[in-house]
Amino acid sequence: MASNGIELKDYIRSIPDWPKEAVLFRDITPLLGDAKAFAAAIERLAADFADAGVDYVAAVEARGFIFGSAVAEKLGAGFVPIRKAGKLPFKTETVSYDLEYGTDTLEVHRDAVRNGAKVLMVDDLLATGGTMAAACELIKKIGGRVAGIAFLVELRELAGRDKLAGYKIATLISY
């Protein structure tokens, strides 16, 4: 984790009581803003799947786009945006998933990946895993195969991996 002399965890800022009381938020913006730390994070996220024959990288808006697109470019893959309901203009496939209160919906274009293509899923944060499990389901609905999942940060106490059993998961920073 300290290759190139960069310890990525040093660039994460912890913010107490955000977005609500008693939550300790892990703020990734100092890492994004440091050119060397950002480049190292992209390089390491891509490196774990460099030999996986990745055709596409998929990510959920908005923060997922930051790492997903740069990892796609690094791997020579296409990029597939997964969005909240109503934002994609072409024919979409949809999946709904439970939140703490209520449900949320994700969409992807039906023609976003070739049938049988290998798709690497990327996001900044693995918390409960609910959003990522839904995103993986969506990619499979449109004919893709999930080649793996890469996260910048994992919050282990939320046990998000339990919702993602069977997938190869790589994370760079753990709390």
Added chain:
Amino acid sequence: MASNGIELKDYIRSIPDWPKEAVLFRDITPLLGDAKAFAAAIERLAADFADAGVDYVAAVEARGFIFGSAVAEKLGAGFVPIRKAGKLPFKTETVSYDLEYGTDTLEVHRDAVRNGAKVLMVDDLLATGGTMAAACELIKKIGGRVAGIAFLVELRELAGRDKLAGYKIATLISY
């Protein structure tokens, strides 16, 4: 525009009557999904500012993140996310701007750039220019200098450049 044999415009899909009647929407997702076209777009967006000494790339969520982060990585710069109100956890600077109906607000962390740093602004689409003008104002409020603005697509009939007078602007695809 056709270097590397790729004509980027061929990867833009035009969708009539979206998001509302009589609007012809330019859908960039086919370009994103094609690994070679996506890589060429990132390379060309970065190339126009390769000698500008860019310290940071800033972009507005959500689609702006797709090109902004990959261009930042390509230029060896840091990345600065500009977000809608209430999404950034640390101390923020804010700017409001007019929409067709009502107003919208953008935020950035006050410590996102070093004082006097050169910031390249990146977005997928130049339409009326209102969002980008607000984003530039925000970067200047926190002490950055706008080194230029790069767009994938420009809709010339909306005259967005008029709102961005004085900035160096580069666009890859025009309608």
